[in-house]
Amino acid sequence: MLSAESLKQIDRELAKYPKEQNRSAIMGALRIAQVELGYLSVETINYVAEYVGIPAAQALEVATFYNMYDLHPVGTHKITVCTNLPCALRGGMAAGEYLKEKLGIGFGETTKDGKFTLVEGECMGACGDAPVLILNNYKMCSFMTKEAIDQKLAEWSAS
Known part of the structure; x- marks a missing residue:
């Protein structure tokens, strides 16, 4: 196996x-x-x-x-958005909603092309950097404004 x-x-x-x-x-x-x-x-x-x-x-x-383990296939780019209270107060929920809108999917879903999966996550230990995203369980992205999200999505879409 x-x-x-x-x-x-x-x-x-x-x-x-x-x-x-x-x-x-x-x-x-x-x-x-x-x-x-x-x-x-x-x-x-x-x-x-x-x-x-x-x-x-x-x-x-x-x-x-643990949400780092995927129990079903996920997209090439798994984006986990921290929506725990400190991040939520600093734009985490808004970042999640913006990603849902941009990707056309909800939490726990994958885009039709298989490129992106969006996941709602708990504390990532970087409250001062909120809103925070984790890409593929390894790469933390901090201060994710709409502009920063657009930039990351463009970068990830190209790969």
Whole structure:
């Protein structure tokens, strides 16, 4: 199900913890699987749980708790908008609404061309930079005014 390279990466995650605490590696292992496969199906979560040596239910709990894990296919550019209270007070909700309008989709949806998925997220730990977006779980974009959003969408559409 996963490539030999991904399994080697998971082995490196497992090596960070004592054998009796191997479940501590599940977040990294799920991230590695998602990077390779694009999202985490139930079958993938079960496979990773078995490989790590924990009950599938524990892996599923992690995958469904954190919004960085995608349980269904997402667009090339997954945009997570922080709408938690501090960001909401500083334009996070407005940024989300603007993105919905610009992309023609709602939260949890993907554009017809498969380029963009829009997700509502919780605190990203950058309240002073609000409104904040996260691109593909890795790149934080701060102070996202309408103009900044337009610039980012143009940049991401070109890639």
